[in-house]
Amino acid sequence: MFDLEGYGPLLLHGARLTVYVGVCAMIIAIALGLVGVWCKFSNSRVIRFSVNSYTTVVRGIPELVLILLVYYGVPTLIQDASLLLGRPVYVSLDPFISGVITIGFIYGAFSTEVFRGAYIAVPKGQVEAAHACGMSPALTFRRIILPQMMRFAIPGLGNVWMVLIKATALISVIQLPELMRSADIAARNTHKPFTFFFAASLIYLSITVISNIIQQWAEKRADRGIRRA
Secondary structure (H helix, E strand, O other), X not given: OOOOOOOHHHHHHHHHHHHHHHHHHHHHHHHHHHHHHHHHOOOOHHHHHHHHHHHHHHHHOOHHHHHHHHHHHHHHHHHHHHHXXXXXXXXXXXXXXXXXXXXXXXXHHHHHHHHHHHHHHOOHHHHHHHHHOOOOHHHHHHHHHHHHHHHHHXXXXXXXXXXXXXXXXXXXXXXXXXXXXXXXXXXXXHOOHHHHHHHHHHHHHHHHHHHHXXXXXXXXXXXXXXXXX
């Protein structure tokens, strides 16, 4: 049913790799977002300045530029530095690892801002009550702030995921055989670009629809027991 002149399995393999890249990158993005929001409310001005610089710079540079910078620029920089030190080395980065880390790093900045808004939405009275009970800042964050913050953050994180999964198409420029790269190979070999790029667009749309259903389920589950005014 999805043969497409023998290239259907190639597109499905690319779709699985796309989802795998997206999930791994999203895990990194959420981890960076949690660390980032903790740093944004730190008492240290240096830490706050560092994380604000990270979110501002990363969100201001196109994803494609950062992907190319990491995959092609970093190895060249290391090799040039090794030549200056008199110890030449050859560096080659894995496309999958480079893509996952770069996209996770990029969307970690967006996740930080999502968590910042969610953090602000947590009632301050509960935080003050936790401190009055003798909870440390770390324990207050883990038991009081984090569970509620995650509930507020689900819609924003869902949007980050939707954008992130489409951004995985940019990894095709570093030769990772994800969905877009697979569609491009099939289109070049068969001279039918519309057929294969349209098929790829339908697969991306399917991933988005399924993701939206999961997000709605997660929001309803997170809102259990919450009384609405």
